[in-house]
Amino acid sequence: MFDMFGAAMAALLVCMVMTMIRAVKGPTVFDRILALNSFGTKTVLMIAVVNFLAGRPEFLDLALVYALMNFIGTIAVLKFTHFGHLAGIEDHESDEVS
Amino acid sequence: MILKKNPLQLAIGLFILLFILWLLSSGHYTTLIISFGVFSCALVVFLSWKMEIIDSEGVPIHLIGGAIRYVPWLIWQIILANIDVTKRVLQPKMDITPQLIEVETSQKTDLGRVIYANSITLTPGTVSIQVHEDRILVHAIAKEVAEELQKGEMDRRVTRMEGLS
Amino acid sequence: MAPVLDIASWVLLISGSFFVIVGGIGLLRLPDFYTRVHAASITDTVGAWLIILGLLLQVEHTLVGIKLIMILLFLILTSPLSSHALTKAAYYRETPMFRSGPDQTEDDR
Structure with a gap:
């Protein structure tokens, strides 16, 4: 039987492919980071769907952790592109463009 | 700060919230695990x-009291904005006129301004770029969306939620 | 399982998938970085909400439902923060901005 989780999964996979195309093409580095962040959100959704597809409730914990890691990862990459390092920003005020 | 709360009260509140979160995500209720x-x-x-x-x-x-009235309205606005942006994206000739605008904020606290800026970002079609004093620089996908935001309905509602405390 | 719940789940999951795909199409079609952020936020808001709501109707164990709601909350809290951080960084790096037609306003920085 063609079930609803399979349908959602297929849509998510199609969309992930589109996101990947943008990540590869993306003219600026920010397009790539945006694609990465969006890809992460879809991964979270996909893990949640897989949880129901496979009937394994442990997967939701993974999705939960992945949602947080995705956010931290995006911020870390952004900070790295902005400052060139991941240390605190207090002693590098001069780097700030604002 | 419009209101000063006893830090001890807030610490106890934080503890209770964290413990509820812990109980909900744990699923094991034996004495050892709970301790x-x-x-x-x-x-x-x-x-x-x-x-x-x-x-x-x-x-x-x-803010919990005010949020109960604000969040449903925000969700409804987000759904409307989604449908609007979806139409714009799917049209063969995309109907977009991207522009930068500045909106005034009327919130008294930084927290209120952060909530307002985040609500703007959460709504598709508008992204807040930077908050400076009491002005927010916003990138809007189309002229109509920008005008809708400049009417200030969301601003008023956030201020009211902030004032309800 | 009640057929009503199944149908509601179907509707929610399919419409969620629709919005997710619209987000993907927008990510590919839109002309510049700033507009693509809007497309990505479609996926992050309604797309994710509808899919998680659809899953929520199929939950058999309460704790699973609570975890789904927690995922939803984390997504709601983190997605505007990361898109704001992205746009702000891109704005300071002077990423080119697409403007349609005659230029209305100068960049008032």
């Missing part, structure tokens, strides 16, 4: 106490 939970929540509260981040900004329990 681990109590210990780790107490550790987190202790660390935040040492970091001096327990204030009405870090633990905004006074």
Whole structure:
């Protein structure tokens, strides 16, 4: 039987492919980071769907952790592109463009 | 700060919230595991106490009352904005006129401004770029969306939620 | 399982998938970085909400439902923060901005 989780999964996979195309093409580095962040959100959704597809409730914990890691990862990459390092920003005020 | 709360009260509130979160995500209810939970929540509260981040900004329990009235409205706005942006994206010739606008904010606290800026970003079609004093620089996908935002309905509602405390 | 719940789940999951795909199409079609952020936020808001709501109707164990709601909350809290951080960084790096037609306003920085 063609079930609803399979349908959602297929849509998510199609969309992930589109996101990947943008990540590869993306003219600026920010397009790539945006694609990465969006890809992460879809991964979270996909893990949640897989949880129901496979009937394994442990997967939701993974999705939960992945949602947080995705956010931290995006911020870390952004900070790295902005400052060139991941240390605190207090002693590098001069780097700030604002 | 419009209201000063007793830090001890806020710490206890934070502890209760954390412990509820812990109980909900654990799923094991034996004495040993629950005592681990109590210990780790107490550790987190202790660390935040040492970091001096327990204030009405870090633990905004006074906003819960206002949020109950604000959040459903925000969700409805987000759904409407989604349908609007979806139409714009799917048209063969995309109907977009991207532009930068500045909106005024009327919130009294930083927390209120952060909530307003985040609501703007959460709504598809508008992204807040930077908050400066009481002005927010916003990128809007189309002229109509920008005009809708400049009417200030969302601003008024956030201010009202902030004032309800 | 009640057929009503199944149908509601179907509707929610399919419409969620629709919005997710619209987000993907927007990410590919839109002309510049700033507009693509809007497309990505479609996926992050309604797309994710509808899919998680659809899953929520199929939950058999309460704790699973609570975890789904927690995922939803984390997504709601983190997605505007990361898109704001992205746009702000891009704005300071002077990423080119697409403007349609005659230029209405100068960049008032």
